[in-house]
Amino acid sequence: xxSSHPHPRAHLDLIPLGNLDPLAVSIIGAxxxxxxxLHTQIRPVRVKPDYAYMAVRNQFDASKIIKAxxxxxxxxxxxxxxxxxxxSIPILTYVFGxxxxxxxxxxxxxxxxxxxxxQVIYLRAAKISVHEVGHLLGLEHCWxxxxxxxxxxxLEQLDRLALGFCESCAYEIARRLAPLL
Numbered sequence: 746x747x748s749s750h751p752h753p754r755a756h757l758d759l760i761p762l763g764n765l766d767p768l769a770v771s772i773i774g775a776x777x778x779x780x781x782x783l784h785t786q787i788r789p790v791r792v793k794p795d796y797a798y799m800a801v802r803n804q805f806d807a808s809k810i811i812k813a814x815x816x817x818x819x820x821x822x823x824x825x826x827x828x829x830x831x832x833s834i835p836i837l838t839y840v841f842g843x844x845x846x847x848x849x850x851x852x853x854x855x856x857x858x859x860x861x862x863x864q865v866i867y868l869r870a871a872k873i874s875v876h877e878v879g880h881l882l883g884l885e886h887c888w889x890x891x892x893x894x895x896x897x898x899x900l901e902q903l904d905r906l907a908l909g910f911c912e913s914c915a916y917e918i919a920r921r922l923a924p925l926l
Contacts, residue, residue, distance in 0.1 A: 755786035755821040756925050757878065760814070762828040762852075763793035769855060769870050770827060776871035777825070780908060781878060781918065782926060786821060793830065804833040807843035807852050814850035822925070823881055824850045825874060831856040841903070842873045844880035851877040858900070869900065872908055879914070882921040887914050 759774045761767075774785040797809035805828065814824045832854040833839050841858070844851035858869040872893060879894050887894035892911035897903040910918060 754784070756783040757785045757823040757825060758788050758821040759785050760788045760824060760826045761790045762810075762826050763790070763830065765790070765827060765829050765855070769867055772867045773825075773827060773853075773870050773874045776875055776908065777878060780871075780875050782922065783823070783878070788820070793828065794826075799833070802833060804831040804839070805854075807832045807834050807840055807854075810852045811843060811845055811848075811850045814852070815845060815848060822849060823878065825878060825881075826850075826852040827855065827870075827874070828852070829855050841897070842877040844877040846880050846885070847883035848881060851881055853877055865904075868908070869903055872903055872906060875908065879910075879918060882918055884914055884917055884921075887911055889913075 757777060759770060761770050770787055774787050777783050777785045794805060794810050797806045799806055810826055814826055817824065831839060832843065832852065834843055839857060842851060842853035853873045855870055858866045860866050876893050884894050886896040889895060889911040891907055892914050893906050893909060894914045895906060897906060
């Protein structure tokens with residue numbers, strides 16, 4: 746059946762910040778749609794968020810980026826920014842990504858995902874992005890080791906995770922997404 750709305754309203758804006766591999770951004774967007782069912786709109790590339798740069802650490806403050814994104818009222822209700830540069834928060838030396846728990850904005854970095862195999866980098870980026878959007882939906886870290894909502898501080902931990910959720914987290918995601926879809 747053909748919809749009267751040829752372009753459904755996006756549930757999530759995927760926002761590239763600065764110079765990024767466009768294929769990585771497309772893969773992240775595709776996984777957000779495939780795994781979570783969120784209609785994802787890839788937005789035009791924006792400049793790096795210089796307002797969040799911490800020269801003393803040579804990193805970007807994830808909290809400042811999230812705060813700025815969360816004040817935007819146009820576009821989709823959820824926003825995920827992606828950048829190549831390293832991210833941190835004041836209490837951690839680095840983060841792969843950061844999110845507002847139950848909020849509307851998150852950010853992920855590709856900086857620490859390096860691998861000789863580009864496919865590994867893309868899979869890692871997709872896992873981190875889906876994980877951070879899980880936090881936007883209000884999910885906390887899961888205790889089940891194989892669940893994508895399990896906390897991963899190191900790449901080896903991230904690599905062991907499936908690109909999916911345990912039964913409890915899958916149920917919660919479906920329940921929390923129902924009003925959006």
